[in-house]
Amino acid sequence: MRFHHLSYAILLSRASAVTLNDVCSPSYVRAHLPAPGFYQGLSLDPSSITANPVTQASVLDNAFYPDATFDYCNVSFTYSHDGLADEVALTYWLPAPNKFQNRFLATGGGGYAINSGNQSLPGGIIYGAVAGLTDAGFGAAQTNTLTQWLAANGTLDWHRIYMFGYQGIREMSELGKEFTKSFFNMTQSNTTLYTYWQGCSEGGREGWSQVQRYGDSFDGAIIGAPAFRWSFQQTQLLYPDVVEQTMGYYPSPCELQKIVNETIIHCDPLDGKVDGVVGRTDLCYTEFVEANNFSAIAGLPYSCPATPAIMGAPPTPAQQGNVTKQAVAVVKKILDGLHDSQGRRVYFAPTPGAQMTEAQTGYNATSKQWGLSVISLGGSFVEVEINLLNGSNIPDLNGVTYDTLKDWITEGMQRFQGVLETNWPDLTPYKNTGGKVLMFHGESDWGIPTASSVRYWESVRKIMNPGKSYNDSAAAQNEFFKLFLVPGATHCAANPAQPDGPFPQTNLAVMIDWVENGKAPQTLNATVLQGKNKGQNQQICAWPLRPVWRANATSPDCRFEQKSVDYWNYELDAFNVPIY
Numbered sequence: 001m002r003f004h005h006l007s008y009a010i011l012l013s014r015a016s017a018v019t020l021n022d023v024c025s026p027s028y029v030r031a032h033l034p035a036p037g038f039y040q041g042l043s044l045d046p047s048s049i050t051a052n053p054v055t056q057a058s059v060l061d062n063a064f065y066p067d068a069t070f071d072y073c074n075v076s077f078t079y080s081h082d083g084l085a086d087e088v089a090l091t092y093w094l095p096a097p098n099k100f101q102n103r104f105l106a107t108g109g110g111g112y113a114i115n116s117g118n119q120s121l122p123g124g125i126i127y128g129a130v131a132g133l134t135d136a137g138f139g140a141a142q143t144n145t146l147t148q149w150l151a152a153n154g155t156l157d158w159h160r161i162y163m164f165g166y167q168g169i170r171e172m173s174e175l176g177k178e179f180t181k182s183f184f185n186m187t188q189s190n191t192t193l194y195t196y197w198q199g200c201s202e203g204g205r206e207g208w209s210q211v212q213r214y215g216d217s218f219d220g221a222i223i224g225a226p227a228f229r230w231s232f233q234q235t236q237l238l239y240p241d242v243v244e245q246t247m248g249y250y251p252s253p254c255e256l257q258k259i260v261n262e263t264i265i266h267c268d269p270l271d272g273k274v275d276g277v278v279g280r281t282d283l284c285y286t287e288f289v290e291a292n293n294f295s296a297i298a299g300l301p302y303s304c305p306a307t308p309a310i311m312g313a314p315p316t317p318a319q320q321g322n323v324t325k326q327a328v329a330v331v332k333k334i335l336d337g338l339h340d341s342q343g344r345r346v347y348f349a350p351t352p353g354a355q356m357t358e359a360q361t362g363y364n365a366t367s368k369q370w371g372l373s374v375i376s377l378g379g380s381f382v383e384v385e386i387n388l389l390n391g392s393n394i395p396d397l398n399g400v401t402y403d404t405l406k407d408w409i410t411e412g413m414q415r416f417q418g419v420l421e422t423n424w425p426d427l428t429p430y431k432n433t434g435g436k437v438l439m440f441h442g443e444s445d446w447g448i449p450t451a452s453s454v455r456y457w458e459s460v461r462k463i464m465n466p467g468k469s470y471n472d473s474a475a476a477q478n479e480f481f482k483l484f485l486v487p488g489a490t491h492c493a494a495n496p497a498q499p500d501g502p503f504p505q506t507n508l509a510v511m512i513d514w515v516e517n518g519k520a521p522q523t524l525n526a527t528v529l530q531g532k533n534k535g536q537n538q539q540i541c542a543w544p545l546r547p548v549w550r551a552n553a554t555s556p557d558c559r560f561e562q563k564s565v566d567y568w569n570y571e572l573d574a575f576n577v578p579i580y
C-alpha cells in the first residue's frame, strides 16, 4: 500500500513537472491534433498551427469571471470543409499542465459576432479549463458576420448561416474536446474530461443551439439572456420605433430617461427593500405601470446637459421640459408589448425599469426636433434576412404597422426554423446524458425581454413533463435546468442605473460544483460589482420562486407566488401554432 502511494506520488510529481514551455509549441500541437477523419467532412491544416506561451496575463472587472492573473498556451489552427474552399480558424487557450483540471470550456459571441475576441476565454483558464472559440469561417470580419450572410442581393449563403446558427460551434467544441484529451495525455479510459459552455446574448443562443441538438454537447451549459426565438427577438427590437411612429410622438432621450428613473424609484420598494433595485418587475408592471400611478409622471420636470459628439454619434443639445402625457402614453404602449391590429399578443416587451435603448430617438439639427431613429440591430434583420439586401439597416419604417412586424416574425420563423430560431423545447437527450443547464437573465434587460427566457423554461417544462402538476414538473425540470432572473441587471451585465443589484460572476464555479460534485445550486451565487457595496454577496432566487426582502437580510427570501407565475406566462394568442 505504502509503496503504491509512493510511486503514485512520484508519477504525480513527474506529471506536474511538465511546464507550459515544454508543450506549448507548434510541433507538440501538431503531434496532438485530432486524427484525420476524427470529424467527418473536416480536414485540419497542420501547416496553419501557431502556438506560443503567454505568461502573467491579467483580466479585470469582467461580468463572468473574477479578476485574475494566469499563464496559458495560445494555440490556433484552421480546417476546411471537404468539398468547399472555405477556411475556419480555431483558437484554444490551454492552462499550464499543473493547472489543468480536466475541463474544457466552449465559448461564443454576441450580436452578430461568433466569438468575443479574447474576452470569454479567461473564464475557462481561471478554472483549469481549456477554452475555445471559432471564427466559423468569417475571418477577421466575424465581429459582424451579417455582412457575409448573402452571396448576392437576393441569395442567402446558407452554408455561412448554418455555420453561424450551430455548426461552427459544434465543430469547435468536438475538435476542442479531442485536442484537449490528446494534448494532456488523457488516454486512460477512466479519466473524465468535463465539458462546459458559457455565453450570453448571441452566446446564449449558441449555447442552446448545442444543448437542443446534441445530448453529448456539454456536461454543463451556462446560458445568459439568449437571443433565441430568433425572428421574434430581432423584430421586437423595432416595436418601440413603430409605437413612436404610430402615435406620432418622439420623446427625447432625456424625457425617456426621466420616465425610467421615476419607474425605478417607485418600483424599488415593491420587493421589500429600498436599494435602488427593482427586484420585482412583475409587481412594478401591475402596481405601477398598469395602475394610475404611471400617469403621474406626466408634468414632472426633466433636464439633461448637452453632449459632445463621441465615436461617430452626433452631438445632442441640452434637453429640458416637463414630461408630456404623450411621452407617458408612448412608454406605456411600449411596455405593453407588441399586439396585432386585432389586439392579440404577438410578443413581450422589456420589463419596466429597463433602459429604453430601443426607443431612442435621433436629433435633427435642422428642424431642431427629435424624430425616428431606426435601431439597426432590428433593422438589419429585416434588411438582410427578410428583404435579402446587403445593407446594415432599413432606410425607414414607412408604412410599417404592428401587423407588418408580425408578418416579418412569421416569415423569419419559417425561413430560419431549423437553423436560427433555437427554441426546440425537448431536451431529453441532453437530460438523459446527465447534462445541466444554468440559465440566467437580467430582470432589467433592455434588449432581450426577460419574459423570453421564462417562456422557454415553461415550454420545456410542459413538453418534457406531460400530465404532471405545475409543482411536480417544475421540480423535475429543476433537477437539470434552472433559471435565475437577476434583479436589476441589464443585458448580460450589471446595470449602472441600479448599481446595488447583484450579478452572477461566478457561474462557472457554481456549474462545476453541480456537474463534478453533484451540488445543485438552490440559489445562484452573485456579487454586487459596482457602487458603494461592491463585493457584497447576494443570492438570486431560482424560477419560479420570486424574491421578497425581509428587513436587514443579506439575501431575499425566495417565495412561490401564483400571481407572479401567472404574470410571466404570457399567451401569444396572435399565433395559432405553438410558440416555444
Ligand SMILES: *[C@@H]1O[C@H](CO)[C@@H](O)[C@H](O)[C@H]1NC(C)=O
Pocket (backbone or CB within 6 Å): 057, 058, 059, 118, 122
Ligand atoms: C486581449 O486583447 C487585448 C487587445 O489586443 C490585449 O490588450 C489584452 O492584453 C488581451 N488579454 C489577454 C488576457 O490576453
Ligand SMILES: *[C@@H]1O[C@H](CO)[C@@H](O)[C@H](O)[C@H]1NC(C)=O
Pocket (backbone or CB within 6 Å): 050, 051, 052, 054, 074, 075, 076
Ligand atoms: C495568439 O495567437 C494568435 C495567432 O497566432 C496571435 O495573433 C496572437 O497575437 C497571439 N496572442 C498572444 C497574446 O500571444
Ligand SMILES: *[C@@H]1O[C@H](CO)[C@@H](O)[C@H](O)[C@H]1NC(C)=O
Pocket (backbone or CB within 6 Å): 147, 148, 150, 151, 152, 153, 390
Ligand atoms: C456586403 O457588404 C459588405 C460590406 O458591408 C461587403 O464586404 C460584402 O462583400 C458585401 N457582400 C455582397 C454579397 O455584396
Ligand SMILES: *[C@@H]1O[C@H](CO)[C@@H](O)[C@H](O)[C@H]1NC(C)=O
Pocket (backbone or CB within 6 Å): 015, 018, 022, 023, 097, 183, 184, 185
Ligand atoms: C504527454 O506525454 C508525453 C510523452 O510521455 C510527454 O512528453 C508530454 O510532456 C506529456 N504532456 C503533458 C501535457 O503532460
Ligand SMILES: *[C@@H]1O[C@H](CO)[C@@H](O)[C@H](O)[C@H]1NC(C)=O
Pocket (backbone or CB within 6 Å): 188, 190, 191
Ligand atoms: C485510473 O486507472 C489507473 C490504472 O488503472 C489508476 O492508477 C488511476 O488511479 C485511475 N484514475 C482515476 C481518476 O480513477
Ligand SMILES: *[C@@H]1O[C@H](CO)[C@@H](O)[C@H](O)[C@H]1NC(C)=O
Pocket (backbone or CB within 6 Å): 254, 255, 257, 258, 261, 302, 303, 304, 496, 497
Ligand atoms: C436618471 O438617474 C440617473 C442616476 O441613475 C441620473 O444620473 C440622471 O441624471 C437621471 N436622468 C434624468 C433625466 O433625470
Ligand SMILES: *[C@@H]1O[C@H](CO)[C@@H](O)[C@H](O)[C@H]1NC(C)=O
Pocket (backbone or CB within 6 Å): 266, 267, 287, 288, 291, 293
Ligand atoms: C400608487 O399610488 C397610490 C395612491 O397614491 C399609492 O398608495 C401607491 O403606493 C402607489 N404605488 C406605487 C408602486 O407607486
Ligand SMILES: *[C@@H]1O[C@H](CO)[C@@H](O)[C@H](O)[C@H]1NC(C)=O
Pocket (backbone or CB within 6 Å): 299, 300, 301, 321, 322
Ligand atoms: C413644468 O412644471 C412646473 C411645475 O412642476 C411648472 O412650474 C413649469 O412652468 C412647467 N414648465 C413648462 C415648460 O411647462
Ligand SMILES: *[C@@H]1O[C@H](CO)[C@@H](O)[C@H](O)[C@H]1NC(C)=O
Pocket (backbone or CB within 6 Å): 364, 365, 366, 367, 368, 371
Ligand atoms: C431634418 O429636418 C429638415 C427640416 O425640417 C428636413 O428637411 C429633413 O428632411 C430632416 N432630416 C431628416 C434626416 O429627417
Ligand SMILES: *[C@@H]1O[C@H](CO)[C@@H](O)[C@H](O)[C@H]1NC(C)=O
Pocket (backbone or CB within 6 Å): 153, 389, 390, 391
Ligand atoms: C445590394 O443591396 C444594398 C442595400 O440595399 C445596396 O446598397 C447595394 O447596392 C446592392 N448591391 C447590388 C449589387 O445591387
Ligand SMILES: *[C@@H]1O[C@H](CO)[C@@H](O)[C@H](O)[C@H]1NC(C)=O
Pocket (backbone or CB within 6 Å): 506, 509, 510, 513, 525, 526, 527, 528, 535, 536, 537, 538
Ligand atoms: C460566491 O461569490 C462570492 C463573492 O460574492 C465568492 O467569494 C465565492 O467564491 C463564490 N462562490 C462560488 C461557489 O463561486
Ligand SMILES: *[C@@H]1O[C@H](CO)[C@@H](O)[C@H](O)[C@H]1NC(C)=O
Pocket (backbone or CB within 6 Å): 551, 552
Ligand atoms: C435592522 O437594522 C437596523 C439598524 O441596524 C435596526 O435598527 C433594526 O431594528 C433592524 N431591524 C430588524 C427587523 O432587525
Ligand SMILES: [Ca+2]
Pocket (backbone or CB within 6 Å): 267, 268, 269, 270, 271, 272, 273, 274, 275, 276, 277, 278, 279
Ligand atoms: Ca428594491
